[in-house]
Amino acid sequence: MVFAYDPTSAFNDGVLDQLRSLGCRTMLWPQLAECSPDLVISASENLTVPPGGYPVLVLPHGIGFQKQVPDSAGPGTRLSGLVPDALLAARRAWLAVSHPAQEAQLASFHPGTVGRTVLVGDPCYDRLLASERWRERYRSALGLLPGQRLVLVTSTWGTESLAGRHPGLPAELLALLPTDEYRVALVLHPNVWSGHGAWQVGVLQRTAVEAGLTTIDPTDGWQQALVAADVVIGDHGSVTMYGAAIGRPVLLAAFGSEAVPDTAGWALRAKAPWLDTSQPLPVQLEAALADHRPDRYDLVTSMAFAAPGEALPRLRETVYDLLGLAPPKRPSRTARAFPLPLPGATPPCSHLVRTTVTSVQAGAVEVELERFPAVLAGELAETADTFRHLASDVDEPDTRLAESATTVLVRAAVFSSEDGRRRITELLADSPGARLAAVSGESGCLVGVRGGGTVEVAAVSGSCPDPGTAAAAVYTCLRLGVPPIGVTVTVRRGSLGQELLLRDQHSSSTGQPLVSRDRTSAAWGLPPSS
16 A cells, blocks of 8 residues: 655645655655556545556545536536546546435536446445444543533635635634533634645634634544534535534535535535524524424435445445455454544633623522633623623733733632632732632632632532632622622523532631631622622
């Protein structure tokens, strides 16, 4: 087995590096004429191979033949997946298809394909189905928390793709979707990475990445992210179609005129709802999730995939037949789940926090908490029952955000009571504009209030709250005029709720209180009537 690649391709950037990273034996493209191969297997149909009698097996690098793409040999377009006339005329090419309907489609485009197709199925679709049982493992590896929804944004390449029409969509979603309830991942076609370069893609998405966007490596990981996803926003690319085929809700944000009518992808265009970027995005996502049925795209799927689960055995049989060899007696390898993906994105360092009070009773407060990436968030209006504040991690690199924060957090460490009080003192001294500082303690979180006291925030049941949630509970009490001691605060984040107990936290190792422990309103910076 040796690998060669066409150095004249407009999208060859990174191919040789990828082959070498996998330990593949490589050769220069012109050497094909000298080595007399027994079989050439290609995932690209746009190739010119030297004369000879060896067969060429062309495997699809997407789903079927669903796009008209620019023809590098002329000014027009060509059907993606259809090999050059010379190969068909020489009767050397074999085209692998995933559905019998594709044979008729190819024959209508070029009579030379008749008798030159082989029904293999789709190995990628088979592996996606085999990976469904690992869905929760993928979600955990990507860093998704219980109750969070993963929005997968996927784009093919070209000016009419989602990335071509709405390049800022990932950032728009992150700005509008609460981080406790949603995560956003981006899958771009490898031609986008190759055509523009990883540096430019990184620059274009830098702010979104700082806001928590997970960008999927173009060589690996999109399959696991697709299985883990709760909803897919896409276009006429194959990843969108794969998402529909495994039962995910789909919203179309673009659909190019290059799509071929009467194909499975064209049928998806008529079946899937559209995302209107001029209308509120969260409302449309919620509607897509609420209205979806797992069998919604069964008819579309049946137009694209035949013989599910049989692709690898069929492919092995085809290869050995073309080589003129008897296949091994051992059973063929079957579709396996994709390996666990690399960890997901780093959470944003700063959040614009909105707390909405839904109930106030003696000793009990109920609050709805929403957090948005501060680097993208717009203005959040306040009302009599809705408060906002900026919470910033101590590691926030953006000075503007760090110096504007109401709350300073340490999320990467757990402190003892004494060390926690000392760290809070340091944080408030280093951040003169902040009113609160919060750290994780051994039995809860410690929240220090400038000019007030130190509050220990513990979960009534379950796991300890994170410092940001604990600080939000204390901040809401202060805004309500309620001293944050001896109060139970129920915090709801989307579908999840947590009951927190706020209690007094006493002195440091010197015997002196961090700040006043007086439980009067004045001790917490509140007016006497509160």
